[in-house]
Amino acid sequence: MADLTTQFLELPLKNPLMNASGVWCSVASQLEALAESAAGAMVSKSCTLQPRDGNPEPRYRVINGERTFGSINSMGLPNEGFAYYLRYAQRHDYEQKPLFMSISGLTLDDNLTMVDSLKDAVIPALLEVNLSCPNVPGKSQIGYDFDAMDTLLAEVSSGYQRPFGVKLPPYFDMAHFDEAAEILNRYPLVAFVTCINSIGNALVIDIDSETTLIKPKDGFGGLGGDYVLPTALANVNAFYRRCPEKTIIGCGGVKSGTEAFLHLLAGATLVQIGTSLYEEGPGIFPRVLDELAAIMDDKGYKTIADFRGKLKTIA
Known part of the structure; x- marks a missing residue:
């Protein structure tokens, strides 16, 4: 049987799977379910300084096509507020598995x-600063404002003075890959990069009712699932190539061992599951791990290190 153990920033993990922030991690009972699950690590809901109700319902819908499975959402950052997740982080059993704590302040001061x-708090939670919240009305994504991104990373590096990570929006232009990577590489304390958040401002229409699937933002929302896999893989590989000193976490379109394998092959060290976890629950982790191990066995890979980041290109 393939060995699925791995390391993240020198932390030994039982396997490379974890939840995507925002999925199965909004309240303590969900976080506890993740802690008891087969996932190798876990991340809390991206939180604001104060609690938020988020956008009006319906704000999440699954999209089941003939051959595709995905989702559209415009959640609006509903969360219990920073203090709630900090209290959970203070009592989390870090020997059981690492906990990432994700923050997404509405202002620079809130983040700081x-x-x-x-x-x-002096706890071993791993800080992730979410630079990509595409579904808050009136708020632009910091990850698309390179000056604001540079300022935020400088301020967090100076104030935090320990390794942390960022969650990025999807980029679609080689020049943007280059510019974002150049900024990230200025800051040695940015130790990991999560790629990607949902593809923002998609529109899905129900042909029978001739209406949008979700209510906020006139139906515009973040796209997830099968629809984002190629974009997610491109971003993982682009930043893996451009940020060799940083660890990459892949997120987007993972529903089986196949997509998990592809993220690892593209350069990810950890792989997050979002839409499929939302629909299937934490029982998805052992299934995907079994499928990943079977793929590795078929290919003759004994460890993840045998193939991670070794994507071949056509000469």
Whole structure:
């Protein structure tokens, strides 16, 4: 049987799977279910300084096509507020599995306040700063404003003074890959990069009712599932190539061992599951792990290191 153990920033993990932030991690009972699941690591809901109700319902819908499976959402960052997730992080059993704590302040000051509080808490939670929240009305994504992104990373690096990571939106232009990577590489404390958040401002229409599937933002929302896999793989590989000193976490379109394998092959060290976890629950982890192990066995790979990041290109 293939060995699925791996390392993340020198932390030994039982396997490379975890949830995507925002899925099965909004309240303590969900986080506890993740802690008891087969996932190798877990991340909390991206939180704001104060609690938020988020956008009006319906704000999430699964999309089941003949051959495709995905989702559209415009959640609006519903969460219990930073203090809630900090309390959970303070009682989490880190020997059981690592916990990433994701923050997404609505202002720079909010982010820095949360960073300072997490630093003062002196707990081994791994900080992720979410630079991509595409579904908050009136708020642009920091990941698409390179000056704001540079400023935020400088401030967090200075204030936090320990390794942290960022979650990025999807990029679609080689020049944007280059510019974002150049900014990330300025900051040695940016230790990991999560690629990607959902593809923002998609529109899905129900042909029978001739209406949008979700209510917020006139039906515009973030796309997930099968529809984002190629874009996610491109971003994982682009930043794997451009940021050799940073660890990449892949997210987008994972529903089986096949997609998990592809993310690892493209350069990811950890692989997050979002839409499929939302629909299937934490029982998805052992299934995907079994499928990943079977693929590795078929290919003769004994460990993840045998193939991670070794994507071949056509000469």
